[in-house]
Amino acid sequence: MAMNTVTETPINLLALSFESMASLVAHLGWPAYRTRQILQWMYQHRVREIARMSNLSRKDRETIQECATIGRLASPTIVRSADETRKLLFSLDDGLTVESVLIPDGKRLTQCLSTQVGCTLDCRFCLTGQMGLKRNLQAHEIVDQVLTAQDGLQPGQRITSLVFMGMGEPLANLEAVSDAIGRLTDPDWGMGFPDRRITLSTAGFSERLQSVARLGVNLAISLNASTAEQRDRLMPMMNRLHALPDLIAACRAYPLPSRRRLTFEYVLLRGENDSAEDAMRVSQLLRGIRCKINLIPFNEFPHAPFRQPTDDAVATFQAILRRKGYDVFVRNSRGRDVLGACGQLGRRFA
Ligand code: SF4
Numbered sequence: 001m002a003m004n005t006v007t008e009t010p011i012n013l014l015a016l017s018f019e020s021m022a023s024l025v026a027h028l029g030w031p032a033y034r035t036r037q038i039l040q041w042m043y044q045h046r047v048r049e050i051a052r053m054s055n056l057s058r059k060d061r062e063t064i065q066e067c068a069t070i071g072r073l074a075s076p077t078i079v080r081s082a083d084e085t086r087k088l089l090f091s092l093d094d095g096l097t098v099e100s101v102l103i104p105d106g107k108r109l110t111q112c113l114s115t116q117v118g119c120t121l122d123c124r125f126c127l128t129g130q131m132g133l134k135r136n137l138q139a140h141e142i143v144d145q146v147l148t149a150q151d152g153l154q155p156g157q158r159i160t161s162l163v164f165m166g167m168g169e170p171l172a173n174l175e176a177v178s179d180a181i182g183r184l185t186d187p188d189w190g191m192g193f194p195d196r197r198i199t200l201s202t203a204g205f206s207e208r209l210q211s212v213a214r215l216g217v218n219l220a221i222s223l224n225a226s227t228a229e230q231r232d233r234l235m236p237m238m239n240r241l242h243a244l245p246d247l248i249a250a251c252r253a254y255p256l257p258s259r260r261r262l263t264f265e266y267v268l269l270r271g272e273n274d275s276a277e278d279a280m281r282v283s284q285l286l287r288g289i290r291c292k293i294n295l296i297p298f299n300e301f302p303h304a305p306f307r308q309p310t311d312d313a314v315a316t317f318q319a320i321l322r323r324k325g326y327d328v329f330v331r332n333s334r335g336r337d338v339l340g341a342c343g344q345l346g347r348r349f350a
Helices: 018-027 033-043 058-065 139-151 170-185 206-215 228-234 236-241 244-252 276-285 311-323
Strands: 077-080 086-091 097-105 108-112 116-118 133-136 161-164 198-202 218-222 262-268 291-297 327-330
Touching: 018 033, 086 139, 097 139, 108 139, 133 170, 139 170, 161 170, 170 198, 170 206, 198 206, 198 262, 206 218, 206 244, 228 236, 228 244, 262 311, 276 311, 291 311, 311 327
Parallel strands: 108 161, 161 198, 198 218, 218 262, 262 291, 291 327
Antiparallel strands: 077 086, 086 097, 097 108, 116 133
């Protein structure tokens, strides 16, 4: 590893992968176990200053302080919803902002993570998609959302689940997302989240589903349509890249571990994809796939091109799929009043 001198930009220790940290430690002439020690301080104790790494000698701390810092993001602006959902607005080093949402539900506390500023794709029902892609997040910017959220909790409180369903398409930034998941799950030097408590949601990069399988986390597919034409209308770019039949074939080929199942997310849009015929087609499409289905009634936002489905349409859609033997849940989005709900990230709360 090329070492920076004190006059150059300091190394951000948080931006280093395990291998890069090991190279730095070797370069400094330290024993290999220092790599784990430093990573544990950052991911398990969540320290923001090298000075707090108390199992490093004073001399070693001074040595590394000469060339490196822990580049944590500045404290986020927190916007609380009436339903206790909290939206965290992070300012990145280049002035862009990214959002994360904490969703309490009884004893559970789920954090929804962003992986891009804006999004590569253009799903018509999504506010983030309207922003276009500003840039991919780096692995440490993804992990920092979790570190900082955990810092802000009461003693004894902890985040119980992570979902990659915030701004961005995770599989369009797969390298950083894989790296981040490694840091979030490693029980030795990382944050130690069980992989079964992490869900990655994709709009349908079918060729990359096998990579998700290797990560060991749960997979959710944002389906939203039962025909190619419908998906083309609602998710035009995704459907051009990976057509619906290819996506369903990739789901059928997905190597699901025992006791796990895929999740299909389906945003219900009034008069677009919420009819009884749509429900029947979804049932046929997914036949034989071990899965559950989450129905998400659309959240209207200012100038939205779609409308929220009626309660009757939601209930009928759910009943049809249940009669066909599927586990179907209606997920009423949380945090609507702060634009923290599904498909609503990306606009500053004003
Ligand atoms: S729904 Fe997801 S993949 Fe589609 S534009 Fe929005 S953030 Fe991107």
